[in-house]
Amino acid sequence: MxxxxxxxxxxxxxxxxxxxxxxxxxxxxxxxxxxxxxxxxxxxxxxxxxxxxxxxxxxxxxxxxxxxxxxTAPLQDVDGWLTDYRKLWDNRLDRLDTYVTTLQASDGKKDEIKS
CATH class of the missing domain: 1.10.10.10 (Winged helix-like DNA-binding domain superfamily/Winged helix DNA-binding domain)
Incomplete structure (x- = not known):
């Protein structure tokens, strides 16, 4: 291995x-x-x-x-490997947050038009 x-x-x-x-x-x-x-x-x-x-x-x-x-060196290697995935998921979650915020804003505008 x-x-x-x-x-x-x-x-x-x-x-x-x-x-x-x-x-x-x-x-x-x-x-x-x-x-x-x-x-x-x-x-x-x-x-x-x-x-x-x-x-x-x-x-x-x-x-x-x-x-x-x-x-500790092998643990530092695992941390480095996980850091790459942490960055990937942070970016994905940031994009999801932006998307949800956009949806909520557009739903709020729809509610204003109906009123």
């Missing part, structure tokens, strides 16, 4: 989003990340591998401690 697809796939799961939210507060070990979830450590490790493959997290090594940390 391409990097954007990897990122979106990783973000599709609520457990992985919760892990990322925790890492936004700072580095954490696998045990610390696993604590809020009712799943095994191997289950959490599978989620971490998906996040790591998408380059959303990285793992350091300090002696026996392997902290996980959030990597």
């Amino acid at each position: 391409d990097p954007l697809s990897d990122t979106l796939f990783a973000l599709a799961d609520p457990t992985r989003r919760a892990i990322l939210a925790r890492l936004a507060e700072g580095e954490a070990t696998v045990n610390e990340l696993a604590a809020p979830f009712e799943m095994s450590l191997p289950g959490v490790s599978k989620h971490l591998k998906i996040l790591e493959r998408a380059k959303l997290i990285s793992r350091g090594r300090t002696a026996q401690w392997r902290p996980c940390r959030l990597e």
Whole structure:
């Protein structure tokens, strides 16, 4: 898959989003990340591998401690991709607003003529 697809796939799961939210507060070990979830450590490790493959997290090594940390570059890429669509929809909604305003104005003129 391409990097954007990897990122979106990783973000599709609520457990992985919760892990990322925790890492936004700072580095954490696998045990610390696993604590809020009712799943095994191997289950959490599978989620971490998906996040790591998408380059959303990285793992350091300090002696026996392997902290996980959030990597924001893939999230910035998603934001850039969404920005293009946000502009498209903003333009479309602006045109729709103009059209509705025009219809309302012409309906108001019709009501004046009938009176």
